[in-house]
Amino acid sequence: MTQIDLSRSFKAPDWLAVSQRATEIGDSHHLERQYIEIADEVKAAVEAVLPSGKYTLGPRVAEFERAFAEYCDSKFCIGMASGTAALHLALEALGVGPGDEVITVSNTYVATAFAISYTGATPVFADVDPQTYNMTADLVAPKITSRTRALIPVHLYGHPVDMDPLMELAKARGLWVLEDASHSHGATYKGRKTGSLGHIAAFSFYPGKNLGAYGDGGAITTSDPELNEKVRMLRYIGQRVKWVHEVIGFQERLDDAEIHRPAREVGSRSDRLSGTAR
Numbered sequence: 001m002t003q004i005d006l007s008r009s010f011k012a013p014d015w016l017a018v019s020q021r022a023t024e025i026g027d028s029h030h031l032e033r034q035y036i037e038i039a040d041e042v043k044a045a046v047e048a049v050l051p052s053g054k055y056t057l058g059p060r061v062a063e064f065e066r067a068f069a070e071y072c073d074s075k076f077c078i079g080m081a082s083g084t085a086a087l088h089l090a091l092e093a094l095g096v097g098p099g100d101e102v103i104t105v106s107n108t109y110v111a112t113a114f115a116i117s118y119t120g121a122t123p124v125f126a127d128v129d130p131q132t133y134n135m136t137a138d139l140v141a142p143k144i145t146s147r148t149r150a151l152i153p154v155h156l157y158g159h160p161v162d163m164d165p166l167m168e169l170a171k172a173r174g175l176w177v178l179e180d181a182s183h184s185h186g187a188t189y190k191g192r193k194t195g196s197l198g199h200i201a202a203f204s205f206y207p208g209k210n211l212g213a214y215g216d217g218g219a220i221t222t223s224d225p226e227l228n229e230k231v232r233m234l235r236y237i238g239q240r241v242k243w244v245h246e247v248i249g250f251q252e253r254l255d256d257a258e259i260h261r262p263a264r265e266v267g268s269r270s271d272r273l274s275g276t277a278r
C-alpha cells in the first residue's frame with residue numbers, strides 16, 4: 001500500500017489547481033447555522049410542496065432533475081433516495097452482477113464498495129496516488145482481469161480524479177466508468193464538471209454534502225439515453241408505465257420536500273417521545 005507522508009507539501013497537478021482555494025467548512029453545527037440563514041426560503045419551499053399532495057417524484061423533482069443535469073453538463077439527471085442507491089442502481093443499469101469485478105478505492109465511504117456487493121459483484125481495491133489520494137489509470141491497470149466490468153473513481157473531498165487517462169484505459173479494455181461524485185458537486189476537471197466525465201455518475205445529497213438535502217437524497221447523471229431509461233425504471237419498482245413492472249426494480253425515489261429540524265430540536269423531541277435521554 002502507498003505510504004502517505006502527511007508532513008509533505010502538496011504539489012497539485014495543473015488541472016487540479018482550481019480546487020486549491022480554501023473553503024471554510026465551519027464547526028459541527030454548520031447545518032443549523034445554515035438553516036437559520038435560509039429558514040424563510042426553506043419554509044416557503046416546503047409550504048409550496050405540502051398542500052400539493054405530490055411528495056415523491058413530483059413536479060419539483062422533475063424541475064430539479066432538469067436543472068441539476070444542466071449544472072453537471074449532462075443530458076439527464078435522475079433523482080434518487082440516497083447516494084448509496086445512486087451507486088447501486090447505476091451499477092445495476094450497467095449490467096454488473098455476480099461473477100463480475102468492479103475496481104474502486106478503499107479511501108472512500110463504505111457505500112462505494114457496498115454498492116458493488118449489492119449487485120453480487122466483487123469489489124477490487126486499487127491503490128491511490130500519494131499526491132492526490134485519488135485513483136489513477138496507472139494504478140488501476142494491473143488490477144484489471146477478464147472479470148472486470150467497471151471502474152468507480154471517487155472524486156475525494158471535491159478533488160477530481162485525473163479522468164482522461166482513466167477513460168482511455170476504460171475504452172481500451174471495454175469497461176464502464178461510474179464516477180462517485182458524492183463529494184464533488186460543481187467541481188471541474190479541465191473545464192468540465194464532475195458527473196459528466198464518465199459514462200454515468202452518482203451524487204449524494206446527504207445533509208453534510210456540498211449540496212445537502214433536508215434528509216437523505218441522491219442523483220445519477222448521465223448523457224446516455226439508454227442508461228437514463230434503465231435507471232428510471234429501476235428507481236421506481238421496474239416501471240416505465242405505471243403498474244407495468246418490466247423488471248424487478250427498487251423503491252429509491254427522491255422526495256419533493258423533507259422537513260429538517262436543527263439537530264438539537266430533533267434530539268429533544270425524540271427524547272420526550274421515547275422517554276429516554278441521549
Ligand SMILES: Cc1ncc(COP(=O)(O)O)c(C=O)c1O
Nearest residue numbers: 082083084109111182204205206
Ligand atoms: C464518497 C461517498 N460515496 C457514497 C456515499 C453515500 O451517500 P449517501 O450517504 O447519500 O447514501 C457517500 C456519503 O457519505 C460518500 O461520501
